Amino acid sequence: MPDILSQDEIDALLTATGTEDAAGGGGDFGSLGGGPEMKAAANKPIITYDFKHPQRVSKDQQRTLENLHSNLSRMMASSFSTIQRSVVDCDIAFVDQTTYAEFIMSLSNPSCSYTFSIEPLGGPAIIDFSLPVAYSFIDRQFGGTGGNPPQEARPLTSIERTVMSKVVTRTLADLEATWEALLKIQVSDAELETNPEFMQVAAPSDTVVLIAFEVNSQHASGLVNLCYPYFTLEPVMAYLNVQTWASRERGRRESGREERLVQLDRIAAPVKVMLGSARVSLGEVLNLEEGDILRLETTVKQDAVVFVGDRPKFLGRPGLIGKRRAIQLTDPIIKEDEANYMTDVQKTETYVL
Secondary structure, three states: OOOOOOHHHHHHHHHHHHHHHHHOOOOHHHHHHOOHHHHHHHHOOOOOOOOOOOOOOOHHHHHHHHHHHHHHHHHHHHHHHHHHOOOOEEEEEEEEEEEHHHHHHHOOOOOEEEEEEEEOOOEEEEEEEOHHHHHHHHHHHOOOOOOOOOOOOOOOOHHHHHHHHHHHHHHHHHHHHHHOOOOOOEEEEEEEEOOHHHOOOOOOOOEEEEEEEEEEOOOOEEEEEEEEEHHHHHHHHHHOOHHHHHHHHHHHHHHHHHHHHHHHHOOOOOEEEEOOOOOOOHHHHHOOOOOOOOOOOOOOOOOEEEEEOOEEEEEEEEEEEOOEEEEEEEEEOOHHHHHHHOOHHHHHHHHHO
């Protein structure tokens, strides 16, 4: 038998093997084709992969983006409530990845969409306000209830665009503050586009990350969509994991504590010491003259009370350092005991005013 088999011999061998397997025959090749490994492989579920919708963002990265933008939803709720002068709720509806073409097809026409650039990521992004939400802001700014949208969908007028530009400026400022936990960004070149087909910020087949916020006010509700093309987020994809997010959150809390301590160092607070007190009638006060002596209710051995602002905070012993008067702190005063070291007038001024 030659060392190299011809094509006819290979075909004949494969045919014979297939016949033996179908008939349940034995043989070396039959046992190879029907072994337990092949049967186990045949029992595994088949997972389909859609090349039109590649999963370029992992579930872990999506969760990190959701945690990051949950702060944005709270900031948007506060900003929207201030603008509308009423309570507005804002929560994350979903975080998903899709193609740019499908995102554009999901928008209404006309729309209230703004494209903007993010530095230093060097890429664009889109924020879209659903028309009920946009007209709610506009109606409230002109004194309405926020629930009177136009009968027919139409593009925003120049006056309405001016109103919405203030809303978008506030929202993008909140977005910059949100990303500070991970990266300091700067948003610029925000432009309104009422026809979604004209927003060519990415190729139709490009993957985008879509974050939808559900906005609910008293008279209107809708979605605010934030769309990041994948190539915009690609420079920071390595940092979008739970470990990095947790470490940065911890570092941000520690740095925030240090910043607050630095700010407290710059605050000047008046400090005064009450050596003693006495209770006299108003008539005695009116008859006081130079040289009169008032007997205090405090003994010599009792500590003086140190006030920081209007609050008693420490006990101390008065003395001298060189030629300057000084006070040596002996014990702190807890908040629950502050009232015991205050006069009735001080209590009234502190707790009422």
